[in-house]
Amino acid sequence: MAQRVSINISRRNGASGDAESCPLCKQLLSAAELRENFHVCPNCGHHFRVGARERVAMLADSGTWEEIAASLRSADPLEFFDLRPYPDRIEEAEYDTGLGEAMIAGTCCIHKMDVVLVAMDFSFMGGSMGSVVGEKFWRAADTAIQNRFPLVAVCASGGARMQEGILSLLQMAKTTCAVELMSRVPVPFVSILTHPTTGGVLASFATLADVIISEPGAMLCFSGPRVIEQTIKERLPDDFGLAESNLSHGQIDMIVPRSQLKDKLVQVLGMLEGGVACALEPLWEEEEGRPGRGGPLAGALGRIKALANSSWRSLKG
Helix, strand or coil: CCCCCCCCCCCHHHCCCCCEECCCCCCEECHHHHHHCCCECCCCCCECCCCHHHHHHHHCCCCCCEEECCCCCCCCCCCCECCCEHHHHHHHHHHHHCCCCCEEEEEEEECCEEEEEEEECCCCHHHCECHHHHHHHHHHHHHHHHHCCCEEEEEEECCECHHHHHHHHHHHHHHHHHHHHHHHCCCCEEEEEEEEEEHHHHCCHHHCCCEEEECCCCEEECCCHHHHHHHHCCCCCCCCCEHHHHHHCCCCCEECCHHHHHHHHHHHHHHHHCCCHHHCCCCCCCCCCCCCCCCHHHHHHHCHHHHHCCCCCCCCC
């Protein structure tokens, strides 16, 4: 006769059932410990993925967030069907994340500085960029232009959304045009690249900013290393596509740990405004032999005088 068996499972270090193991050092971390440490492993410094809402909470001053275009939702003009209908995948992503799309946009204050902030969420269909993501970025850029607020974009994406076909690829052109319009005003634009930022997002607005910041260890490349190796039949360097490799080759401007991101962001925006914030300490340490960038940062530095004479900050008290 079968008998009832009681099983008691204990976890290492006394961690509770909501603990998560670090993928690098295998340290078991409680949810509370991760929250207190900005979702960064205190043992090895691995940066866990965080959602768009968490990004806003980390960067925006409490009570200042006002969302833009929150009601926008994806349509299905191509009536796309792979293993499942596209609307079913959207509905599932909404249920799993509590978001309406892979990007949220809004206005807020960061250390009392008015900004327009957009944040992408990789949990929503891999952070893929479809028509709604492109439209949200466009509206965020338009808000930045109308109010003379700087735009900050936190990126995390696998690229264009295949279920929208050519319509998703057109968002690369649309977001690029939005960046160009901001540069004509001029309005400062800073992008923060997180793990992973790839494909059409990396190839459009994410790398067109005046200053490009990345978190440590983030994968930043158009195609993943495995895909490239299978295509060219050659072994790639172990650090291919990582933020550290991109920095050494001049593709990004700085790598900033998550705990320091908010303060560094205000410092960068102060530099672009032409104020004194950037004089407090160097934005980065100069390294001998590092190749110079002739791209976005060079253009940004060339426009600092124009920005200094341009009143793009809010006049609100």
